[in-house]
Amino acid sequence: MKSLREYIWMETKKRRDYVNITPRVEEIVRKSGVKEGLVLVNPMHITASCYINDDEQGLIQDFDEFLEKIAPYDVQKYRHHQTGEDNGDAHLKRQLFGREVVVAITDGKLDFGPWEQIFYAEFDGKRRKRVLVKVIGE
Amino acid sequence: MKSLREYIWMETKKRRDYVNITPRVEEIVRKSGVKEGLVLVNPMHITASCYINDDEQGLIQDFDEFLEKIAPYDVQKYRHHQTGEDNGDAHLKRQLFGREVVVAITDGKLDFGPWEQIFYAEFDGKRRKRVLVKVIGE
Amino acid sequence: MKSLREYIWMETKKRRDYVNITPRVEEIVRKSGVKEGLVLVNPMHITASCYINDDEQGLIQDFDEFLEKIAPYDVQKYRHHQTGEDNGDAHLKRQLFGREVVVAITDGKLDFGPWEQIFYAEFDGKRRKRVLVKVIGE
Numbered sequence: 001m002k003s004l005r006e007y008i009w010m011e012t013k014k015r016r017d018y019v020n021i022t023p024r025v026e027e028i029v030r031k032s033g034v035k036e037g038l039v040l041v042n043p044m045h046i047t048a049s050c051y052i053n054d055d056e057q058g059l060i061q062d063f064d065e066f067l068e069k070i071a072p073y074d075v076q077k078y079r080h081h082q083t084g085e086d087n088g089d090a091h092l093k094r095q096l097f098g099r100e101v102v103v104a105i106t107d108g109k110l111d112f113g114p115w116e117q118i119f120y121a122e123f124d125g126k127r128r129k130r131v132l133v134k135v136i137g138e
Numbered sequence: 139m140k141s142l143r144e145y146i147w148m149e150t151k152k153r154r155d156y157v158n159i160t161p162r163v164e165e166i167v168r169k170s171g172v173k174e175g176l177v178l179v180n181p182m183h184i185t186a187s188c189y190i191n192d193d194e195q196g197l198i199q200d201f202d203e204f205l206e207k208i209a210p211y212d213v214q215k216y217r218h219h220q221t222g223e224d225n226g227d228a229h230l231k232r233q234l235f236g237r238e239v240v241v242a243i244t245d246g247k248l249d250f251g252p253w254e255q256i257f258y259a260e261f262d263g264k265r266r267k268r269v270l271v272k273v274i275g276e
Numbered sequence: 277m278k279s280l281r282e283y284i285w286m287e288t289k290k291r292r293d294y295v296n297i298t299p300r301v302e303e304i305v306r307k308s309g310v311k312e313g314l315v316l317v318n319p320m321h322i323t324a325s326c327y328i329n330d331d332e333q334g335l336i337q338d339f340d341e342f343l344e345k346i347a348p349y350d351v352q353k354y355r356h357h358q359t360g361e362d363n364g365d366a367h368l369k370r371q372l373f374g375r376e377v378v379v380a381i382t383d384g385k386l387d388f389g390p391w392e393q394i395f396y397a398e399f400d401g402k403r404r405k406r407v408l409v410k411v412i413g414e
C-alpha cells in the first residue's frame with residue numbers, strides 16, 4: 001500500500017471565501033503514484049469546509065447567502081463568544097457544509113463526474129490555515 | 139490491495155426522489171471480493187446526495203418537506219439561474235444532505251447497524267445519472 | 277494491509293448529548309498498529325451523528341439550539357410518527373450534522389489540526405447504541 005500526506009496552505013483575503021482546490025489535489029494524487037485508492041481532503045481547522053460542487057460564481061453566491069441567512073455572523077448571538085471569539089457563525093456554517101470529502105482514485109486520476117470540483121470554503125479567514133490531503137491505495 | 143469501481147445508473151421519474159440502493163452496493167462489494175476495507179458511494183452529479191438513514195416512507199416525506207421548505211424550488215430566487223439553469227434549489231439540498239457515504243466492509247459485508255440503508259437522493263432528476271461505487275481493501 | 281473494526285458503546289443520560297470520543301478512537305488506532313491509513317467513525321444508528329469540531333461548551337450549546345430551532349422535537353409534526361416513533365426531529369438533526377467522519381492516520385496517529393475533536397452527537401438517547409470504528413492501512 002502507498003500513502004502520502006500533504007498540506008495545501010490557504011490564506012483568504014476575505015472573511016468568507018470559496019476556493020477551487022481541485023488542481024492542487026490532482027497534483028498531490030499524481031505525486032503519490034497511487035493508481036487505485038481513495039483521497040481524503042479536509043481542512044485542519046474547524047471554521048472551514050471542503051465540499052464538492054460546481055465552479056459557478058452565481059451558485060457560490062447562492063451558497064454564501066444561504067449560509068449567512070441560516071447562521072448569520074452576529075457578535076451578540078452565540079454562546080461561544082463568551083470565550084472571546086466572534087466566529088460562532090463560522091462553526092455552524094462548517095457543520096452544515098461538512099468537514100471532508102473522500103474521492104475515488106481510478107487509473108491514477110480523481111474519479112469525477114463532469115461538474116465535480118473540490119472547494120475549500122472559508123468561513124473565518126484572513127489567516128493562514130491548512131488543508132490536509134491524504135492519499136492511500138496502490 | 140484489491141479495488142473495484144462500478145457505476146449504478148439512475149433515472150428517476152420525478153424531479154425529486156429517494157431510492158434505496160443498498161442491495162446494489164452490496165452486490166458490488168460481493169463482486170469485489172474485498173473482505174476487510176471501505177466502500178465509497180457518491181453521485182457523480184452535483185444535484186444529488188447519497189446518505190444513510192431509515193427506509194420509512196413517512197420519514198422520507200419529512201426529509202423532502204424539510205429540504206423544500208429550507209431551500210425551495212424557485213425559478214426567480216437563485217443567482218445560479220442566470221446561467222439558464224433552474225436547479226439552484228437542488229444544489230443547496232445536496233449541500234445539506236452531503237455528497238458521499240463511506241461504509242466499512244467487515245467479513246465481506248457492509249458493516250451496518252440494524253436500520254442503516256444507503257439512499258440516492260435525487261433533487262433534479264428525470265435524466266440519466268450515475269452513482270460511483272469504489273471498493274478498496276483486501 | 278491491516279484492518280481493525282471496534283465498537284464504542286454509548287448510553288447518554290439525556291435525550292440529546294454531545295460526547296468527545298477522541299481518546300477512544302485514538303486508543304483503537306493505536307491498537308490496530310496502522311501507521312499510515314484512514315479511520316472511519318460512524319454511529320450504527322440513524323438518529324445520531326459523528327462530527328469533528330471544537331470541544332467548547334458554549335459552542336456545543338449553540339449547535340444544540342440551532343438544531344432544535346431548525347428541526348424541533350415535536351410529536352405532532354412529523355409523518356414518521358405514524359409508525360409510533362417520536363424521533364422525527366432526531367433523524368433530521370442527524371442528516372444536517374452528517375453520519376460519519378473519515379480521519380487520516382499518519383505515523384500511527386490521528387492527523388489532526390490543533391482544535392479537531394471527534395464528537396458523538398446523540399439526538400435520541402437514553403438507550404445503548406454503538407459507534408463503529410474501522411481502521412485500514414499499514
